[in-house]
Amino acid sequence: MEKKVSKRGAWVAAARPRTLPLALASIFLGSFLAAFYGAFEWEVLLLAALTTVFLQVLSNLANDYGDSIHGADSVEREGPSRSVQAGHISAADMRKAMILFACLSFISGVLLLAVAIDFSWQELLFFLGLGVLAIIAAITYTSGKRPYGYAGLGDISVFVFFGLVGVLGTFYLHTGYVEPALFLPAASSGFFATAVLNLNNIRDIRSDKAAGKLSIPVRIGRRAAVFYHWLLLGGGLLASAIYVLLNYRSPWQWLFLLSVPLLVINAKAVKEKETASALDPYLKQMALATLAYVITFGIGHLLAK
Template structure:
């Protein structure tokens, strides 16, 4: 076991996706003149800890349940390959649960002071996020194996991530902010969909009934186009409802990146899709940055 093994298990390439929803909430808050760096940085640290927790729990759970096997086409996982033991991974999961809680509690007190109603509500959301991160692949009935991962991603990487962080800044939220939250959610599901398309054969063999396993690669590629178009359309509708200058459509510069990935997902065999996981996550972050710049310029 080495530092490199743990860095690999953290799967740092997934962090741009985790930061996208926080970035979107921060940009929306800045547009409402409510941005604060202390809240933003604590949001970032909490989200990073939660994403790494999810990755470690996924590594552990997929190995225990057989989804990470010799037939898997993606990068080797730490527990599956033996560089980190099950006991060590359980300990790491526990550590990151504690880090999530400590960072999250600090965030709530910085944002709300001693408003206990708000603190308890958001603490509950935080605990649900931790449970969702672990229960995706861990336990007797992990919901990821039932094909419910897409719904969880939409909720936590979209609605909760964006609207929750926005509320931490502004102490208010309206239905309009749900539109860019849906954009982040749809693009985040796109990352999961590419992952599940890549692993479609090993997941099927392990009894992991992801969306691609249920509907097949061809329809999963069509589903990916729905996610891309849906994400961009939600941002367009939000911009039209809040239109002031043409610069607000700056986010459309990211559209070719998503289109390129969509074409690749449609044409390439599953075993060649791994590079597009990182590209989809980075494209989502680029979209958020352009969206935010369009709001603020």
């Protein structure tokens, strides 16, 4: 017998709060780096975090809606069921919620720009355009006539927005400039975030294949997807190690290596756990491992100042 779900519980499930630590990781990393370079503003951190939370919830709602409409969240799906697919939230109500969070994301983003940027039309238009692109990317991942997630392009989007844009954009809003070397820790954030998506796609490989969702694991197969996962984790650590070597001040900068055991646990689980139910807990574990990396990397650099 199916467990009865309250309306509130259905909305919480659709918002997927367990994804928020991963979404916030790039904002925290960009802010830590800004403090390391001698510039940090609490208002920027708080508004950037709020905007990111709105965007992530929007993405999750759109994913629930899009996968249900396109069939990836059918009754054959092995992962947790989605609210629209299960009938707990109507498609019409989900579309209204998506519009609401798109508006909240835009308003919060405008407030962030008002606080962070001295008046410059060029900067304002650039970041407004970036914000609109982020909203469009969040909605069209699995929604619309040609969702790019179904073409296997989600990894690129996650790497760009959860890595390069999130870290470098936040750093710029704190400082007003970007250091080229910061592409390395930004890439680390992007690699780890992409690993979360890849794990999710490995878990859903059967239902995605049946629905015509050509994620990378569907395209290359499970065995190669596991190797790809290891490359993502190794690439994230390597990029951070190179950054530290190029900007070395103190042994404290290696503090991020404390997160390595968490990444090893995740790498082993992806290889050994083959059922969706066994893999599912490691999505949250990978998101928290990414946050642990960010916190240890950030604190280590602040101690090295």
